[in-house]
Amino acid sequence: MSLFVDAVGFGIASGAVIALGAVGFTVQFGISNVLNITYGALMTLAAYLGLVLVGWHLSVWLALVVVAVVIGGISVAFNRALVSPLVQRGASPFGLIVVTVAAGIVLQYVVTAIAGPQAQTYGEQGNSSIGVLGMTFSVAQVTIIAITVVVMLALHLLLTRTQLGRAMRATASNRTLARSCGIATDRVSDLAWLLSGMLCGAAGVALAITVVSFDFTLGATFLIPMIAAAVLGGVGQPYGAMLGGLVVGLVTQITGALWDPSYQDVVALGVLIVMLLVRPRGLFGAAWSARRLLA
Amino acid sequence: MSTIRRRVTLALAGVGVVAATVIAAGPAAARLVPAASSSTISVGVVAPFTGPAAEFGQLLSVPCYVGTALINRAGGVLGSTLKCVPVDDTGDPADAVPNVTKAIATTSNFQMAIGLETNTAATTIPLLSRAKIPFFTTNGLVSYNHTTDPYFWRATPADNANGAAFVAFAAHRGWRRIAVIFENTASNEANLPGVMAAIPKENARAVINLSIPGDSSSYSSVVERVLAAHPQVLIFSADPQTTATFLSEYQQLNHNSVPPMITATESLTPDFYDTVSKVIGTSYITHHLYLVGAYFSTRSVAYKVYAKEAYANPLTHKLASTILAVGPPASAYDGLNIMALAMLMAHSTKGSVYDRYITQVVSKKPGAVVVQSFAAGKRALAAGRKIQYEGVVGAITFNRYHNFAGSFAVNVFRPSKAGVLVYVIPGAEVSRLLG
Numbered sequence: 001m002s003l004f005v006d007a008v009g010f011g012i013a014s015g016a017v018i019a020l021g022a023v024g025f026t027v028q029f030g031i032s033n034v035l036n037i038t039y040g041a042l043m044t045l046a047a048y049l050g051l052v053l054v055g056w057h058l059s060v061w062l063a064l065v066v067v068a069v070v071i072g073g074i075s076v077a078f079n080r081a082l083v084s085p086l087v088q089r090g091a092s093p094f095g096l097i098v099v100t101v102a103a104g105i106v107l108q109y110v111v112t113a114i115a116g117p118q119a120q121t122y123g124e125q126g127n128s129s130i131g132v133l134g135m136t137f138s139v140a141q142v143t144i145i146a147i148t149v150v151v152m153l154a155l156h157l158l159l160t161r162t163q164l165g166r167a168m169r170a171t172a173s174n175r176t177l178a179r180s181c182g183i184a185t186d187r188v189s190d191l192a193w194l195l196s197g198m199l200c201g202a203a204g205v206a207l208a209i210t211v212v213s214f215d216f217t218l219g220a221t222f223l224i225p226m227i228a229a230a231v232l233g234g235v236g237q238p239y240g241a242m243l244g245g246l247v248v249g250l251v252t253q254i255t256g257a258l259w260d261p262s263y264q265d266v267v268a269l270g271v272l273i274v275m276l277l278v279r280p281r282g283l284f285g286a287a288w289s290a291r292r293l294l295a
Numbered sequence: 296m297s298t299i300r301r302r303v304t305l306a307l308a309g310v311g312v313v314a315a316t317v318i319a320a321g322p323a324a325a326r327l328v329p330a331a332s333s334s335t336i337s338v339g340v341v342a343p344f345t346g347p348a349a350e351f352g353q354l355l356s357v358p359c360y361v362g363t364a365l366i367n368r369a370g371g372v373l374g375s376t377l378k379c380v381p382v383d384d385t386g387d388p389a390d391a392v393p394n395v396t397k398a399i400a401t402t403s404n405f406q407m408a409i410g411l412e413t414n415t416a417a418t419t420i421p422l423l424s425r426a427k428i429p430f431f432t433t434n435g436l437v438s439y440n441h442t443t444d445p446y447f448w449r450a451t452p453a454d455n456a457n458g459a460a461f462v463a464f465a466a467h468r469g470w471r472r473i474a475v476i477f478e479n480t481a482s483n484e485a486n487l488p489g490v491m492a493a494i495p496k497e498n499a500r501a502v503i504n505l506s507i508p509g510d511s512s513s514y515s516s517v518v519e520r521v522l523a524a525h526p527q528v529l530i531f532s533a534d535p536q537t538t539a540t541f542l543s544e545y546q547q548l549n550h551n552s553v554p555p556m557i558t559a560t561e562s563l564t565p566d567f568y569d570t571v572s573k574v575i576g577t578s579y580i581t582h583h584l585y586l587v588g589a590y591f592s593t594r595s596v597a598y599k600v601y602a603k604e605a606y607a608n609p610l611t612h613k614l615a616s617t618i619l620a621v622g623p624p625a626s627a628y629d630g631l632n633i634m635a636l637a638m639l640m641a642h643s644t645k646g647s648v649y650d651r652y653i654t655q656v657v658s659k660k661p662g663a664v665v666v667q668s669f670a671a672g673k674r675a676l677a678a679g680r681k682i683q684y685e686g687v688v689g690a691i692t693f694n695r696y697h698n699f700a701g702s703f704a705v706n707v708f709r710p711s712k713a714g715v716l717v718y719v720i721p722g723a724e725v726s727r728l729l730g
Contacts, residue, residue, distance in 0.1 A: 003519055010515035017512060117349040119535045119570040129547055136515075138547050210512050213539035213570045215347055221510050249512075257516035262479040262506040 002134070007257035008250065009135025015249025016141075016148040017206045021222065022229035022241035023155065024199025028075075030172045030236030031192035034083055035097050039200055040223030041104035041111070042078075046071045046204025047218050048115050054122045060209060061143065068201035075197020076190050078103070084189070104220075112216040121213045144206045151199065152242055158195075159238070168192060172236065225252075225265075228272045234282025243283055247271070336375045336644055338363060338631065339398060339408035339428070341419055343386035347534065348414070350566050355410045355433065355627060356381060357618045360610040361601060362631035362669075369670035372638045377631075380405070384415040391415040392422070399426045406646050407634045409433070409627040413454070413482040420447065427647040429637075431630025433623035435485055441696050446650055448633075450626040450688055451589050452700040452725075458489025459728040460587050460703040461530050461557045463720045466497035470555070474526035475504040476517070476541070478533035486559060490530055493728035502526050507541075509534055514541045518548050529556045535570040538562070542575045553579060560588025560621050560706060560714070568712040581708050589622025590704035590719050591688045597667035598687045601628055620706055620714030622688065629686030632669045633657060636684055639676050656684050657691040700725075 025039050046067045053063035082103065086096060125140045137145070159165040170178040171188045179185045207222055208214045229248045233240020248268050255264040275283065340359045344352035359379040367376045382398040384391035399405060399422060408430035411419050416434035423430050429446045432439070435454035439447060452460075465473055473494060477484045484506065494501050502524035507517055518541065521529070531538065538558075545553050553575065563586045572580045592598060598619075605615040618624045634649065636656045641649035656672075663681040666672040675682045685691070691699050702722045706714035 003516075003523065006519050007516045010513055010519075013515070014513045117345070117347060118566040119539070121539060121570055121573045123573045124543065124575075129550075136548060207512065211510065211536065211540050212543040212574050213536040215536060217347060217510070222512065225512075252511070253513065253516045256507075256511075256514070257519060260506065261514075261517045262508055264511070265508055 003257050004254070005134045006136055007253045009132070009137060010257075011250030011253035012135075012246065013137060013141040013145060013210070013249070014253055015246035016145040017203060017210050017245075018222070018225050018229050018248050019242045019245025020144075020148050020151065020199060020206055021203030021226040022233070022245045023152065023238050024196040024203060025226055026230040026233070026236055026241040027155075027199070027238055028192055028196030029230070030238075031168060032079070032083070032087075032189055033093075034087070035093070035100070036083070036196075037097060037100040037223070038078065038104040038107065039100075039196075039226075040219035041107035042071055042075065042197065042200045043204035043207065043219035043222065044108060044111055044216055045074070045219075046201040047208035047214055048111055048120070048216075049201075050205040050208055051115075051120050051122065060122055060125050060205070064147070064202055064205040064209075067205050068198040071201025071204070072194045072198035075193045075200065078197075079190065079193040084186075108216055108220065115216065117215060119213045119215045120208075122208060124212075125209050140209050144210065147202065147206070151202070152238075155195075155238055164188075164191065225268065228269060232272050232275055232282055234284040237282065237284040240282050240284035247283075334375050335378045335404060336372060336407065337380045337402045337405045338377055339380050339382045339402065339405055339423075339430075340410050341382045341384055341391075341395060341398075341408055341415075341423070341430070342410040342412060343414075344381050344383040346386045348386035350564055351386070351412060352381060352383065354564065354614060354618055354621075355412075355624060357605060357611045357614050358601075358624045358628035359409060359631065360608055361604045362628045362635075364608055365600065365604055366631070366635050366669045369668075369673055372635050373642070373644055375404075375644060377635070382408075382410075384410075384412075384419055386412075386414050388415045388418040391419050395419050395422045399423070399428070404644070406638075406644050407631070409630055413485055414480070420444065427650075429634055429646050429650040429653065431627055431634070433627055436481075437485065437488065439696075440698060442698075443696070445697075446646065448630060448653060448693070448697045450629055450686070450691055450693075450699045451623045452703065453698065454485035455489030455492070455729060456700050456725050457559060457587065457703070458486035458491075459493035459725045460720050461486065461490055461559075462493035462497050462499060463703075463724055463728060464557060464585060464587055464705050464718060465528050465530065466499055467718065467720075468528070468555075470528035471497075471499040472502045472525060472527045473499055474521050474524055474529045474531075474554075475501050476521065476529060476531045476533075477506055478509045478537050479506045480509060482561075483532040483534075486532055489729060496728050507533070507537070509537045511537070511540070513544065515544050515548065517541070518544045521545070522549055526554055528554055531556050531558050535562070535567045538567070539570050539574040542571060542579075546575055553583070555583040555585065557585045557587060560586045560704070561623075562586055563588075563617070563621050563706060563708070563714045565617055565712045568708055572708075577710060581710055584708065585717070586706045586708075586714060587703055587720070588706075589626065589688060589700070590702040590716075591622060591625050593619075593716075595667060595685070595687065595689070597629075597685060598625075600668045601625065601687050616711065616713035620716075622704065625687040629684075629688055629691070632672070632686060633684055633691075635669050636672045636676070636682065639673060654693055656682065657686075657693065659683055659690075659692075 050063045229244030230241045233244035251268045252264040255267040342352040342355040363377040411432040413434040424446045437455045637649040637652040640652040663683040703720040705718040
């Protein structure tokens, strides 16, 4: 029982990081309808930018904030320079995916060329333990969980209580109609890419803190669980992505604790397939219409 | 791990194909060096030069640069000089095939090779053999213990012997409650059968035996299970990132205490030291982390020649302290000398011809002069003497399957990131555990 309770705690900690990235991924998809595979490489870039800042003796948590802003800016630039022009020229969804895959690989190689292929680390960050309801967390894990919760609440308020949130939901629902109603959909799109990039940057640094040691494949490795979380929750559904992240984290850790750890990722992806067979639109997609939270 | 990192969802399967194509056509293919001249014999260093294991390619190039420099300084082989040609196997068996195939097809006078490490051996070895290129492999796969491939040569222990050596050292230290944790990759799990075979013979007990995925975001659940088993020692094999994450969480969940760890000398690299020591501290990595691998004497003439050139050569001096403590590169250096001497004995640089003389270079025979360098061997052969080459790994006796395994060394890291020998496990002791 103790092992199970501990595994739940570890799952929440893992799920928090996955959720952070998954929400950013799904928000951008909900607004732009572009499956941005470059997201993984941007997480890698974020981890390495964090490394530079930590090397300058910046607090790792301050580095997380700075990197989030920087990656947000890069995300907007990426959209304006590459994605938007291709969309305007009528590129197919599959073509856009290929472009984002290619851009991700290029970015990953650039990072490797500059930083080298060897593993990197921020060093130990808040490794002392805290007991909560029988579960054990490190200070760093508690901090990341807190950051995730705050970000999720802020996102909820943004989407439901602000003019910008309403504009984002309107754009996600029907871009043409929103534009004809006077909404600056290009600006809304920019903001969605900014928000997504910031979450991507925060997730990249949080991942680097969590895994302790990382290399240039960090983003590519964790992009799959994040996409799984987003799909599990219902693509375009921020709350679904949060829940999806939690489910993926819990399933992997409980599998590791109670069964064979080498199958923990396999089981998580197996759960994804089964859930989609039962609820094809994801956990939130069946209850609410597609993209309802962003619509 | 590189293959795991390329996982794609079913929805992105088509994209994955595109990505794999782009990767395969990337810097790996561009890394091949220009063709050598006809008076140059190309020595292929088949190893990862890109990807997560790229450091191995740099490390395995050192014995090639050292060996070819010494051979060329001694006048070369039958009027030809030797040149190292990096062949990037990327550490991935699928990606390795086009790169090695291209190297065989386009590299001028490609007549010998070293490297062919565990992750890619299954796909690269058949390519070299089909091209009739003799090679000294550093892979430890047990499946090659009884190979009948005539071009296969191995002067480094098989992984099952290495695994048994882990247990022998644990028993020597009195650690009988052993946690066995291996990352689920071919290269890491290769030591596992030897570990499990040896544990009962040392009256020890595997209190837990887990296979873990590499580069997971957390191993906390795994650590909890290991803690519950109360091990005295961890026999562990994983990449630096996985090791760092695991040890960090072990330390966190066990009140800053981590039991001693035994792993393979493949981890005796500056990268591993840097990554793990930053996470768990220098004290642990220099006092409680034991690295087990092939033993060789640092007092032999062969070693002194090897070490002197490694430190003096501008291409290798930066990595010399790292490489000189590890067995597989030493076996690759010896392999290079043996193949070059075999060429002299065969009066031919053609692989299919000189391959038959390799055993004769190292075998004991009446009246043979023992030589510990290529230069000494070349002089002796020129004087009409028979030779027996004794290398950095000592006197070599290949069995009928072209395998040789000597004793085992246990090293610990120095703060300089190089290794220092702390114990030698006799080869006979390891054989007993596997018998």
